[in-house]
Amino acid sequence: MAPGPVGATNVSVGIANLPNQRHKIVSRKGTNFTVMVVGESGLGKTTFINTLFTTLMREYKRPEHRFNKQMDRTVAIDVVRADIEEKGFNVRLTVIDTPGFGDYANNQDCWVPVIKFIDDQHQLVMNHETLPNRKIDDLRVHVCLYFIQPTGHTLKPLDIEVMKQLSSRVNLIPVIAKADTITPAEMLAFKERIRDCISTHDIQVYSPAVHSDDEETTRRNTSTLAAMPFSIISSENDVVVNGQNVRGRQYIWGVAEVENENHCDFKKLRNLLIRTHMHDLISTTHDSHYEAYRVSKLTAEGRTDNDPAISARRNFEAKMKEEEGALRKRFAEQVKVEENRFRQWEQKLISERDRLNEDLDKQHTLVKQLEEELEEIIAARKR
Amino acid sequence: MKLKPGSSGSGKSTFVNTLCESPVILRKDHLDAEKAAAPKTVNITPTTIGLLPEMDEDGLKLSLTVVDTPGFGDNINNEPAFTDILEYIEHQYEEILSQESRIKRNPRFQDNRVHVLLYFVQPTGHGLREMDIEFMRTLGPRVNVIPVISKADSMTPQELNAFKKKVMEDISHYKIPIYDFPYDEDEDDEETIEENTELRGLLPFSVIGSEDEIVLNGRRVRCRQYPWGIVEVDNSKHCDFSKLRYMLLSSHLHDVKDITHEVLYESWRTEKLSKEGHHDDDEEEVVIDG
Numbered sequence: 001m002a003p004g005p006v007g008a009t010n011v012s013v014g015i016a017n018l019p020n021q022r023h024k025i026v027s028r029k030g031t032n033f034t035v036m037v038v039g040e041s042g043l044g045k046t047t048f049i050n051t052l053f054t055t056l057m058r059e060y061k062r063p064e065h066r067f068n069k070q071m072d073r074t075v076a077i078d079v080v081r082a083d084i085e086e087k088g089f090n091v092r093l094t095v096i097d098t099p100g101f102g103d104y105a106n107n108q109d110c111w112v113p114v115i116k117f118i119d120d121q122h123q124l125v126m127n128h129e130t131l132p133n134r135k136i137d138d139l140r141v142h143v144c145l146y147f148i149q150p151t152g153h154t155l156k157p158l159d160i161e162v163m164k165q166l167s168s169r170v171n172l173i174p175v176i177a178k179a180d181t182i183t184p185a186e187m188l189a190f191k192e193r194i195r196d197c198i199s200t201h202d203i204q205v206y207s208p209a210v211h212s213d214d215e216e217t218t219r220r221n222t223s224t225l226a227a228m229p230f231s232i233i234s235s236e237n238d239v240v241v242n243g244q245n246v247r248g249r250q251y252i253w254g255v256a257e258v259e260n261e262n263h264c265d266f267k268k269l270r271n272l273l274i275r276t277h278m279h280d281l282i283s284t285t286h287d288s289h290y291e292a293y294r295v296s297k298l299t300a301e302g303r304t305d306n307d308p309a310i311s312a313r314r315n316f317e318a319k320m321k322e323e324e325g326a327l328r329k330r331f332a333e334q335v336k337v338e339e340n341r342f343r344q345w346e347q348k349l350i351s352e353r354d355r356l357n358e359d360l361d362k363q364h365t366l367v368k369q370l371e372e373e374l375e376e377i378i379a380a381r382k383r
Numbered sequence: 384m385k386l387k388p389g390s391s392g393s394g395k396s397t398f399v400n401t402l403c404e405s406p407v408i409l410r411k412d413h414l415d416a417e418k419a420a421a422p423k424t425v426n427i428t429p430t431t432i433g434l435l436p437e438m439d440e441d442g443l444k445l446s447l448t449v450v451d452t453p454g455f456g457d458n459i460n461n462e463p464a465f466t467d468i469l470e471y472i473e474h475q476y477e478e479i480l481s482q483e484s485r486i487k488r489n490p491r492f493q494d495n496r497v498h499v500l501l502y503f504v505q506p507t508g509h510g511l512r513e514m515d516i517e518f519m520r521t522l523g524p525r526v527n528v529i530p531v532i533s534k535a536d537s538m539t540p541q542e543l544n545a546f547k548k549k550v551m552e553d554i555s556h557y558k559i560p561i562y563d564f565p566y567d568e569d570e571d572d573e574e575t576i577e578e579n580t581e582l583r584g585l586l587p588f589s590v591i592g593s594e595d596e597i598v599l600n601g602r603r604v605r606c607r608q609y610p611w612g613i614v615e616v617d618n619s620k621h622c623d624f625s626k627l628r629y630m631l632l633s634s635h636l637h638d639v640k641d642i643t644h645e646v647l648y649e650s651w652r653t654e655k656l657s658k659e660g661h662h663d664d665d666e667e668e669v670v671i672d673g
Contacts, residue, residue, distance in 0.1 A: 042507020105514040106460040149505075150537075151392020158459050181537040183607055249539055252620060254612020262610050 030090030032138055033278060036170070037095070038114060038162065039147025040102040043177035047234040048145075049095050051247065051258060052270060053084055075100040075113045079139070094139060102158055111162045118144075118169050122293040140290065142281045143206070143273065144170045147177040148194065148229065152186050155197045163203045170289055171206040171281050173272075174198070179231035179264045180249060180256040187231055194229055205229075206284075208277050224272055230265035233258050388452045388468060388518070393503040394533040397592035399449050401605065401616060402628055429495070447632075450497065461514055465521050472497050472525050476651050496648065498639045499562070499631065500526045503533040504587060508542055510549040516557050523560030525647055527639050530554070530561060535589035535622045536607060536614045543589055550587050561586075562639065582630060588623040591616055 037045040078097040083090060098114055121140040144166055148159060155163075166172045174194070176182075182190060198205060205228070208221055239248040239255050247258040258266050273281070387395045429450045450471075455464050475496045482492050500522060504515055511519075519528050530550060538546060554561060563586060564579040593605045593616050605616040617625050631639075 040507075041512070042505065042509045103512050103514075105462050105465075105517050108460050149392065150534075153392045156457055161459065178537050180609070180611075181534050183609055251536070251539055251612060251614075253614050254609065256609070256611045260610075 027089055030092060031278075031282065032092045032094075033282065034094040034096065034139060034142050035273070036098070036114075036118075036141045036144040037147065038098050038101055038144060038166070039177065040149060041099060043147040043149060044232075044234050045097060045145075045147055045177075047236060048147075048175075048177075048232060049097075050236050051234040051266075052273070053082070053093065075110050077113060077117050096141065107158055110158075111165055114162075115165050115169065117141075118166075119293065122169075122290050123297070125290065126294055126297065140285055141170050142278075142285045144172050146172060146174045148174055150176055150178050150181045150190075152182055152190050154190075154193045160197065160201050160203070163198070163205075164201060167204040169293070171284060172204070173206050173269075174229040175269065176229055176231040178233070180233045182231070191227075191229060191231070206281070208272065208280065220276075224268050227265045227268055230269040232266045232269060233264040234266070387450065387501045387503065388455045388464075393456075393505060394590070394592050395451060395503055396453070397594060398501075398503075398531075398533070398590055399451065400594050401592040401624070402631075403447070403449075448495070456514065462517075465518055469521060469525065472500075472522070473651065476525075476648055476655075479648065480652060480655070496643055497526050498643045500528045501531050502528055503590075504530050504550065506532055506534055506537050506546065508538065508546050510546075511553040511557075516553065516559065519554075519559045519561065520557065525651060527562035527642055527647070528560070530587035531627070532587050532589045534591065536591050538589075547585075547587060547589070562642070564635070578634070582626070582635075585623055585626060588627040590624050590627060591622040592624070 035049075037049060039045055076099050078099060080095045080097065082093045082095075084093050085091075096117070101110055101114070104110070118141050121138075125138060125140060146159070146163055146166065148155065163172060163174065176187075176190065176194075179187065207225060207228070233249065233256050235247050235249050235258050237247070237249075238245045239250045239257075240246075241248065241255050241257065246255075246260075248255045249258075257263050261267055387399070429448050452464075452468065455461070455468070458464070479494065479496060482488055502515070502519055504511065515530075519530070522528055532543075532546065532550075535543060553559075564583045566576050566579040591607065591614055593607050593614075595607070596603050596605050597608065597613075598604070599606070599613065599615075604613075607614045607616075615621050619625055
């Protein structure tokens, strides 16, 4: 379809009102946001989730229960849902936790259940697309936060392997957990080494688009990008600092504040996840990761590009024609054979008839002869 | 002689350098980004430091050998690392055994047995991990294991107490043999009993290491500087480093050596020799393995 004539309207027709309509629709419908947290236990994933949305989303593991589960060596997938509302706007939030990840002596393949879960969600949506009723519970993961242990050295082999697998399937944001273990100088070096590692091993982490029309936004985006991977400190408790109530961790030697930008990047991460890039995360999940999954699945089944429907039909038709030609030929041959058979039979019958006719004639002549003889004899008797 | 396993980045090298007050263990190239993904074998490297005579009792010179284990716990599959370390320890015992059995013993033979194994536990707050449990259980019968909580400045005082409690519960639940400052109620004097009970109550020791010094209130202090405060290594309110140091290098030095020689080595020896077919009982026939 060729594009029509392009031009600006010189009278306000109302096209500029489109974003407002979008806004109304979205605020009425609310949105669906799925976050997955991956990392070894004890890195503060549960606390982070509870701090991020300032609601108690996950209960802590009960200490008595650890004796039951420990020797299982499995990685579970826990799904927690909540409906969060702020100023009349709803978010159906889903948090996916991965208890047991990386906790064992032998962690080979511990990422397989996680990857499988992500792929399964894409597959579910793909399957449902062709059904008449397309409304399903969309659990596709919009962002995956990978918690890095604050060793201060560099990434571990497990981190690298898992991040590689995750980054091709989902928006991956690595975070440095328990950042209050690392001094500022150490943190800079650590982040540098992690970034090095990430680029050496070609891991595609989520990076928000930097440029925008608004200069303020561009500046903010640049500083956010420079701070990645984000260092975070989480706390569910409030502490009094200088007469104010702040979220923080109270040590003997001071208070590490969660929302203080000098202490950690929690605020930057929260802004990225919720305030500025939530929609981007959701749309890239659908537009790039889901599409990539779809393409890989379909090419694996043997379908190719270039207007697949039509070329498929074309192939189909050609095949049909071929088959038809072959059938026709066979049919003609068979007909010929049958005709021959019939002809021969006919000949046989004709010759049979002729023979029989001849016989009949002979019999007739014989009968005539006998009749004549009989008449002669009768005539002779009468004299 | 000390051996220290624990995952990379848990602060082992810093701890050693803090303990010896000098940079004994240097950072190697395990920080290289390219090599980060490759599985590493555990690199068991002993380093001997002769300590100053003022450090210990009786004015004796102490030769401290520290065995670091960079690469332990880093890989995706860490089970092979356990056997590497166990073999190292048993190898030292074997050397002693073969020395003992010689007709002419070598007077200059160096006793390289490991007296103490400091296991660095990650401060997760959730108790011991499967790897910790398996490892300590495997090595406890061969060496004095002392669990140590590294990077203790990541936990608030309440969290630290709760964590210590959980770790000790795990240790008793899984029956992990550790060196828990044993004392004899009848034989030892009250002071010893008190000291040991106190140290036992501090287990596992929380440790913070630092090689940096600053001047605080006029004195030089080893510490870690955060934007929200300064953590002092030698301050016993901040961590148990000083108590651990005192215990390792002075008060319990002989105790761990005695236990290594009299209990652990002997039990290993018994097991090893009975496996080879020697029996102590003279009435039984001696079974010689072919």
